[in-house]
Amino acid sequence: MSAITNIARASLSKDLRLEWRSKDAINSMLFFALLVVVIFSFSFDPTAEESRRIAGGLVWVAFLFAAVVALNQTWARELRNQVLDAYRVSPAPANALFLAKALGNFIFVMVLEAFMTPLFIVFYNLRALGPAYQLLIVAGLGTWALVVNGTFFAAMSLRTRSREIMMPLLLFPISIPALLAMVQGTTAILTADFSAKFWIVLLTAYDVVFTTACLLLFDAVLNAE
Amino acid sequence: MNHVSHAAATPVIVINDLVKQFDRFAALRGVSADFAAGRLYAIVGENGAGKTTLLRLLAGLTQPTRGTISMLGTTDLRSICRQVGYMAHPSLLYDEMGGMENLRYFARLYGIQDDEHCTRTIATVGLDPTLSRPVGQYSQGMRQRMSLARAMIHNPEILLLDEPFSNVDNPSAGQMTHLLTELRDAGKTIFVVTHQASQLEHAADEFVHMEAGLITRRTRELMPTETP
Amino acid sequence: MKRAFPILGVLTAVLLSYGLYEALVAAPTEQTMGDVQRIFYYHVPSAWTAFLLFTVNFVASVVYLIRRSVKADIIALVTAEVGVVFCTVVLVTGPIWARPVWGIWWTWDVRLTSTLVLWLIYVSYLFLRRFSSSGQTPLMAAVLAIFGALDVPLVYFSIRFFRTQHPQPVIGGEGSIDPKMLHALLINWAGFLCLAWLVCWSRYRLELLQREVEQTEALEALLDSRRSR
Numbered sequence: 001m002s003a004i005t006n007i008a009r010a011s012l013s014k015d016l017r018l019e020w021r022s023k024d025a026i027n028s029m030l031f032f033a034l035l036v037v038v039i040f041s042f043s044f045d046p047t048a049e050e051s052r053r054i055a056g057g058l059v060w061v062a063f064l065f066a067a068v069v070a071l072n073q074t075w076a077r078e079l080r081n082q083v084l085d086a087y088r089v090s091p092a093p094a095n096a097l098f099l100a101k102a103l104g105n106f107i108f109v110m111v112l113e114a115f116m117t118p119l120f121i122v123f124y125n126l127r128a129l130g131p132a133y134q135l136l137i138v139a140g141l142g143t144w145a146l147v148v149n150g151t152f153f154a155a156m157s158l159r160t161r162s163r164e165i166m167m168p169l170l171l172f173p174i175s176i177p178a179l180l181a182m183v184q185g186t187t188a189i190l191t192a193d194f195s196a197k198f199w200i201v202l203l204t205a206y207d208v209v210f211t212t213a214c215l216l217l218f219d220a221v222l223n224a225e
Numbered sequence: 226m227n228h229v230s231h232a233a234a235t236p237v238i239v240i241n242d243l244v245k246q247f248d249r250f251a252a253l254r255g256v257s258a259d260f261a262a263g264r265l266y267a268i269v270g271e272n273g274a275g276k277t278t279l280l281r282l283l284a285g286l287t288q289p290t291r292g293t294i295s296m297l298g299t300t301d302l303r304s305i306c307r308q309v310g311y312m313a314h315p316s317l318l319y320d321e322m323g324g325m326e327n328l329r330y331f332a333r334l335y336g337i338q339d340d341e342h343c344t345r346t347i348a349t350v351g352l353d354p355t356l357s358r359p360v361g362q363y364s365q366g367m368r369q370r371m372s373l374a375r376a377m378i379h380n381p382e383i384l385l386l387d388e389p390f391s392n393v394d395n396p397s398a399g400q401m402t403h404l405l406t407e408l409r410d411a412g413k414t415i416f417v418v419t420h421q422a423s424q425l426e427h428a429a430d431e432f433v434h435m436e437a438g439l440i441t442r443r444t445r446e447l448m449p450t451e452t453p
Numbered sequence: 454m455k456r457a458f459p460i461l462g463v464l465t466a467v468l469l470s471y472g473l474y475e476a477l478v479a480a481p482t483e484q485t486m487g488d489v490q491r492i493f494y495y496h497v498p499s500a501w502t503a504f505l506l507f508t509v510n511f512v513a514s515v516v517y518l519i520r521r522s523v524k525a526d527i528i529a530l531v532t533a534e535v536g537v538v539f540c541t542v543v544l545v546t547g548p549i550w551a552r553p554v555w556g557i558w559w560t561w562d563v564r565l566t567s568t569l570v571l572w573l574i575y576v577s578y579l580f581l582r583r584f585s586s587s588g589q590t591p592l593m594a595a596v597l598a599i600f601g602a603l604d605v606p607l608v609y610f611s612i613r614f615f616r617t618q619h620p621q622p623v624i625g626g627e628g629s630i631d632p633k634m635l636h637a638l639l640i641n642w643a644g645f646l647c648l649a650w651l652v653c654w655s656r657y658r659l660e661l662l663q664r665e666v667e668q669t670e671a672l673e674a675l676l677d678s679r680r681s682r
Contacts, residue, residue, distance in 0.1 A: 003336065006333065006336075007333060007334060010330060010333040010334075011330075014319075014322075014330050018319070018321050018322065021321070022321065077319060077321070080320060081315045081316045081317055081318055081319070081320065082313060082315040082317055083317055083318070083319060085284075085286055085311070085313060085317055086311070086317040086318075086331060086334075086375065087334065088285075088286060089284050089285060089286065089306055089309060089310075089311045090306065090331070090334040090335055090379075091306050091307050091334070091335060091336075092334040092335075149600075156581075156585075156593050156596070156597070159585055159586050159589055159593075160581065160584040160585040160586070160593075161584045161585075161586075162584055166580070166581070166584055169577050169580055170577050170581060170597065172573070172577075173570060173573035173574040173576075173577050173601075173604075174574060174577075174600055174601065174604050176570050176573070176604075176608060176611075177570075177604065177607040177608045177610075177611040177612075178607075180611045180612070180615060181611055184615065184618075194618060198614055202607065202610065202611055202614075205607065206607055209603050209607070210600070210603065213599065213600060213603055217596050217599070220518070220592060220596065221592075221593070221596060224588075224589040224592045224593065244675070246671050246675070247588070248587060248667070248671070249667070249670055249671050249674055250674070251671065251674055251675040254675050255675075
């Protein structure tokens with residue numbers, strides 16, 4: 001167990017360090033996120049009343065868009081010099097690597113969301129009528145739902161043709177219940193028309209189920225020929 | 226022609242009728258061999274002979290289509306992975322990090338937290354541990370030596386090296402060869418796949434010649450015709 | 454085994470013809486919806502058959518993960534393909550039914566939406582099988598099938614709750630069913646099951662043969678070059 005946490009920590013800190021050093025990915029992604037928000041604002045220009053009802057969907061579609069671009073980069077550094085081979089011949093457990101990559105993606109996408117949210121608030125004059133702190137819970141659980149499966153499917157796509165389209169192609173159908181929950185939960189909190197509780201419970205169940213599945217099955221996927 | 230008889234002592238690696246097929250292409254067509262401990266084996270042959278495939282099978286990176294590999298007394302290669310070090314033609318290193326930083330990370334994968342150990346290993350391959358330049362900016366000779374350091378960091382009994390001298394300058398190649406003989410003298414079993422067989426002319430205990438997925442012969446010395 | 458196949462073929466033809474008669478003629482006309490409702494006898498059995506096939510796919514995938522059995526992999530492939538076809542039938546007949554009756558093509562009702570998501574998951578499964586390099590296809594597909602199976606209850610509950618908050622007409626109706634209608638329904642289901650079995654069996658044999666051919670060709674390539682050396 002401690003081997004897993006040690007290696008996960010070492011891998012995560014390496015990834016964060018490398019990201020911090022070059023800042024290439026984060027800068028381009030932040031700008032991309034800005035573009036997404038602006039384009040969405042042009043495309044959907046609702047009144048204040050309407051905007052609260054549709055903002056949940058809009059915001060999460062925008063987050064999903066940005067997350068897919070980020071997720072496709074998950075294994076880019078490892079691919080360059082076949083580093084995964086070095087990992088595979090070592091005794092390091094595969095799910096330690098998975099955990100590190102998923103956590104790294106989670107942090108990355110949360111940063112993007114933190115950047116996009118104030119922009120959305122500005123463009124759509126959003127104000128939560130319900131308990132705003134719950135938005136953080138929904139954001140956290142929802143982002144993890146996307147990232148945990150996204151990291152896993154990104155690894156599965158490594159050995160397919162059309163790698164970059166394969167990951168979202170696999171991710172979207174499986175994520176539908178989570179996406180529904182994220183959108184409904186956010187709408188519930190913004191409009192205060194109904195309670196977000198069920199959706200938060202569903203997201204938690206989704207996260208538990210799929211985190212477990214990913215941790216158990218990642219070894220098979222990494223070591224498939 | 227000197228043919229080497231099978232290892233007298235308990236062989237450290239036993240391969241039995243090993244076949245590896247990729248769809249219709251048979252990379253290995255039924256290889257059987259014993260390899261003794263504490264020897265330096267040079268695996269030579271043309272492109273497509275199956276040398277890299279054999280090495281990858283020994284490293285456990287790919288599964289045989291048929292046949293068995295027994296290493297250190299077991300067919301479960303995963304269980305003895307701590308005793309095996311692997312080096313390939315790509316560096317298996319992160320271009321964005323320095324040498325020491327790379328080694329520190331890969332050492333962690335083996336549960337080694339000791340920085341001193343990494344420093345010493347880098348010095349052993351003839352590189353400067355304090356060099357902060359990212360590995361991506363190294364010359365090929367430096368990169369291969371750093372990759373060798375990564376493969377050795379956990380002091381494995383068996384080293385599998387795939388084309389370590391490829392595109393490497395002569396001094397670096399000589400240094401690596403010298404290091405390999407020292408490791409062999411210390412009791413390690415080393416397999417080197419190479420096109421530059423002459424590099425190991427005086428270092429290798431045995432030359433394993435492969436052709437079209439089979440071992441054709443095993444000789445103690447490099448044949449004159451093979452000298453490139 | 455060889456004789457069972459044509460017998461199954463005949464049985465399928467008989468059941469489907471009888472089912473056709475039952476559905477279009479013998480079964481009573483529905484009170485509110487009229488004759489359009491008869492599509493129900495194709496919509497519902499297709500759904501049940503698709504779900505059954507996907508369940509078999511899940512079981513075969515688990516067996517493959519544990520035993521790496523080639524036969525399990527072929528069964529998984531076959532049931533996924535045929536399952537998607539039946540699922541498509543459900544998704545097409547649903548709107549065809551809904552439009553004349555409720556005036557809308559799609560209602561996001563629980564069952565139809567869940568079926569849509571299941572269809573999406575399995576189409577992505579088929580894409581994965583096609584796009585992944587042949588060595589790992591069985592393993593990757595099996596893993597995806599397991600993810601899909603884990604997703605199914607989450608899909609169902611999320612959509613059901615969503616629907617209780619935003620109710621809309623339910624396609625397929627609820628409540629009790631007239632015994633003569635039930636009879637027509639079950640005959641058609643039996644016919645569909647036999648059809649599914651027939652197609653799966655043929656596809657299975659085809660795939661098995663194809664793989665054996667590839668194996669033989671590979672073996673020949675192996676021996677050929679050994680001989681020529």
